[in-house]
Amino acid sequence: AAGAALLGPGPAAAAALAAQLPPAVDELLLQGDLTGIVPGRPSEGLAALVELAAQVESRGAGLTVRFTESSVRHALDRGRTAEELLAELSRFARNGVPQPLEYLVLDVARRHGRLRVGMASSYLRADDPSLLAGLVDDKALRGLGLLLLAPTVIASQATPSALLAALRERGLAPVTEDPGGNVVVVDPTAARVRGRA
Numbered sequence: 483a484a485g486a487a488l489l490g491p492g493p494a495a496a497a498a499l500a501a502q503l504p505p506a507v508d509e510l511l512l513q514g515d516l517t518g519i520v521p522g523r524p525s526e527g528l529a530a531l532v533e534l535a536a537q538v539e540s541r542g543a544g545l546t547v548r549f550t551e552s553s554v555r556h557a558l559d560r561g562r563t564a565e566e567l568l569a570e571l572s573r574f575a576r577n578g579v580p581q582p583l584e585y586l587v588l589d590v591a592r593r594h595g596r597l598r599v600g601m602a603s604s605y606l607r608a609d610d611p612s613l614l615a616g617l618v619d620d621k622a623l624r625g626l627g628l629l630l631l632a633p634t635v636i637a638s639q640a641t642p643s644a645l646l647a648a649l650r651e652r653g654l655a656p657v658t659e660d661p662g663g664n665v666v667v668v669d670p671t672a673a674r675v676r677g678r679a
Contacts, residue, residue: 510574514582518575520545528574534560535567549583554590564591602629602637604645606656609634623648 488495507522521544535557536547557567564587571579608614611633618628626648627639638645642658649656658666
């Protein structure tokens with residue numbers, strides 16, 4: 483029927499196909515071994531939750547999923563909190579959320595976000611914190627994307643050469659250093675090609 487509707491005019495194919503499919507279920511049977519079973523075709527909301535927070539182990543008449551540290555972290559990375567995730571699981575779980583799954587979610591959430599990753603193209607360092615005081619709040623340096631990481635270290639989203647030039651325009655006298663902390667001396671003399679003798 484769906485194939486015949488597809489050949490005809492109008493959007494009747496979707497309705498014909500929907501009539502042939504079993505009804506969607508809004509139920510997740512959670513088990514103590516961190517697995518869950520969807521006994522049929524999952525509803526849109528349940529399918530979104532499974533895709534967000536679980537790994538599919540098998541498909542068939544029912545859908546078998548497993549909750550792992552990685553899958554829970556994926557949900558947290560997408561902006562869910564532990565409380566929101568447990569509330570969503572409770573909404574679909576017929577017998578409630580088993581204690582092992584609750585502990586897994588809370589444990590992963592406790593460690594989630596303790597390390598932070600950001601982007602920096604250059605940094606500014608000084609042994610005396612007073613030399614860096616006020617630079618982050620300086621309106622003239624706002625375009626450099628300065629962030630105070632420690633009293634003696636500022637990260638910047640500007641390139642090292644742009645940071646160096648901006649600081650020199652402000653009347654400071656910075657130098658460039660290599661990863662080992664050694665001052666890099668840039669020789670402005672242009673290299674010339676020697677002629678043959």
